[in-house]
Amino acid sequence: RSAQISTGRKFVLALDHGEDFLGALERFCLDNDVRAGYLPTFVGGFRHARLVGTCGPMDNPNAPLWDAVEVATLEALGGGTLAWDTERDRPAPHIHVSAGLKQNSADARTSHLLAAEVQFIAELIVIEITTPTLTRPRRPSLYDVPLLTFDE
Numbered sequence: 006r007s008a009q010i011s012t013g014r015k016f017v018l019a020l021d022h023g024e025d026f027l028g029a030l031e032r033f034c035l036d037n038d039v040r041a042g043y044l045p046t047f048v049g050g051f052r053h054a055r056l057v058g059t060c061g062p063m064d065n066p067n068a069p070l071w072d073a074v075e076v077a078t079l080e081a082l083g084g085g086t087l088a089w090d091t092e093r094d095r096p097a098p099h100i101h102v103s104a105g106l107k108q109n110s111a112d113a114r115t116s117h118l119l120a121a122e123v124q125f126i127a128e129l130i131v132i133e134i135t136t137p138t139l140t141r142p143r144r145p146s147l148y149d150v151p152l153l154t155f156d157e
Contacts, residue, residue, distance in 0.1 A: 008155050013133035014039075019126055020049070026121040027098060033131070034087060034096040041139035042087040042132050044100070049127025051079040054104060056116040069148050073119050079104035080111070081127070083118065088139035088153055097141040097151060 016037070020029045033039070058074040083102035090097035100118040105111035137156040143149045 006155075008137045010134050011136045013135040015133070016131040018129040018131055020123045020129070022123060022125050023052075024123045024127075026051070026054075026123055026127060027100070027118070029123075030087075030098055030100075030129070031096050034098075039087060039131065039133050040089045040096070041134040043134065044083070044085050044087070044129055044131055046082065046084050047127060047129040049081055049129075050124035051081050051104060051121040051127075052124040053077040054079055054081070054102070054121035055119040056102070056104075056114055057119060058114065058116050069150050074114070076104065076106060076114055078107045078124070079114075080107060081105075081121070085118075086139070086153060087131070087134075088141040090151070091140050091142065099141070099151075099153070 018033055020026060054076055055073045056076060057070055057072070059070060059072040060074065063070060081102045081104040083100055085098055085100035088097050101116065102118045103113050103115040105113045140154050141151040142154060143151045
């Protein structure tokens with residue numbers, strides 16, 4: 006599946022110390038009417054974050070993992086896409102990060118970001134996609150995973 010995109014506005018976004026990363030990103034999208042876009046990259050620090058992961062065996066390695074691990078005091082590099090959740094009428098970001106744990110010789114964790122609190126600053130570039138329309142409906146036949154869809 007593929008589609009050519011048209012881009013609209015381009016933003017730089019600074020999230021400040023103590024802000025909820027995903028909450029602030031959602032507010033930014035709502036305040037600026039950004040319904041689709043992408044974050045080519047972002048850098049910053051997280052006081053703590055929740056990432057998809059587990060320390061135990063996976064019941065079914067072919068199914069999505071819904072468990073989470075908590076990590077703290079991180080330097081993060083990430084990116085992702087922004088689509089619209091039509092069921093909840095709100096932005097549906099899909100963000101992945103590689104984050105170095107400062108206190109563990111910068112050993113890193115890489116996964117889907119579920120939550121994070123900014124430490125010092127997070128600096129994001131947001132590029133709006135004006136066409137096609139991007140949505141993220143859940144696919145019941147595939148473990149109810151929300152998947153990116155677009156007009157072709």
